[in-house]
Amino acid sequence: MHYLKCGHCGMHSALKSEYVTFCDHCSKKLPVTFAAWQARHPEGSFDTFSREAGISEEQYQAAIRKSQHWIFNLRQKAALITVVVIFAACGTLGAWYGPGLIRMLGKPAVSPAMLETSGWRTFRGNVLRLQTPVSLSPVSRNDMPNVRLKAFAGGGKAEGLEISMQEAIFLSESHIELDPASKEVADALAQQAGVSQFSYNEKRIVLNGSPAIWQQGSYVLNHSAPMEFSSLVVVKGGIRVQVLITHQGNDSTGRRVAEEVLKSAQMN
Known part of the structure; x- marks a missing residue:
């Protein structure tokens, strides 16, 4: 499975089929679709499009972990700021x-x-x-x-x-x-x-x-x-x-x- 990053919300949508057009998260149109890509690459396959336009499962999981770590650090900093202000x-x-x-x-x-x-x-x-x-x-x-x-x-x-x-x-x-x-x-x-x-x-x-x-x-x-x-x-x-x-x-x-x-x- 490959994933394509949305240009609006920054989240990734799974490229489940060649008909994926809109973001799974914000419902806005993705920056590139297989149909538009194939018009420029008539001989290209969906697998080739997925590899070129998207990221792999491993890369996607790494991005998720990085995002969760960033959110955790942000919450830690917010909590620390609150404690510092109170003290x-x-x-x-x-x-x-x-x-x-x-x-x-x-x-x-x-x-x-x-x-x-x-x-x-x-x-x-x-x-x-x-x-x-x-x-x-x-x-x-x-x-x-x-x-x-x-x-x-x-x-x-x-x-x-x-x-x-x-x-x-x-x-x-x-x-x-x-x-x-x-x-x-x-x-x-x-x-x-x-x-x-x-x-x-x-x-x-x-x-x-x-x-x-x-x-x-x-x-x-x-x-x-x-x-x-x-x-x-x-x-x-x-x-x-x-x-x-x-x-x-x-x-x-x-x-x-x-x-x-x-x-x-x-x-x-």
Whole structure:
């Protein structure tokens, strides 16, 4: 069997008979047919035409293997690019949260007055809305290739806790998996300079019918300051959102405030 390459789609069609005229794949006319070839070679046979115009079975199989190898490599490269983009975004996430972790050093305990939720305000992001005891203001972020970042933060030394939200929009991804996303943001926090003894637990919850992951953990900052954090991670299509609340370790009021903030979260 011999095969003829289509000039339109580049695929090969089997030369099963002298009447093969159209491509098996795109249905367009092949660049040469036996009838047209025979008009120029009146003494030529179909076998001669097949050998001259087409490729052999061995050559065809080799071309198939080469094409499959190219597609496999292309998919590998695409997967690698996706991983690099996600991990780079995690690195950016760490660069953003790092200063917040450092600023928590030496903060006072959270005031019980902060538990009075009647004075809380609503913050609405692109994906999530929640109630917070402090205002969240935009923080300047530098976008990365294929990743658009939006960050907001509130709180400080006087409040005894910090609340942060970051939205990472992956322009080249139409869907992000929740479990890897939650692990990546936790890993980014654990790898910050000065952070040690990092540990956390997580549980899956549901927000308006959408799955989310709630993380609670602790770490030691600069080998001397015990800290705690609560984190909520959600994904929507190609967008990943994390709400992070940090406060001093063993601060029961800070823990309760963090819980109330995350419990108030709803999908838009």
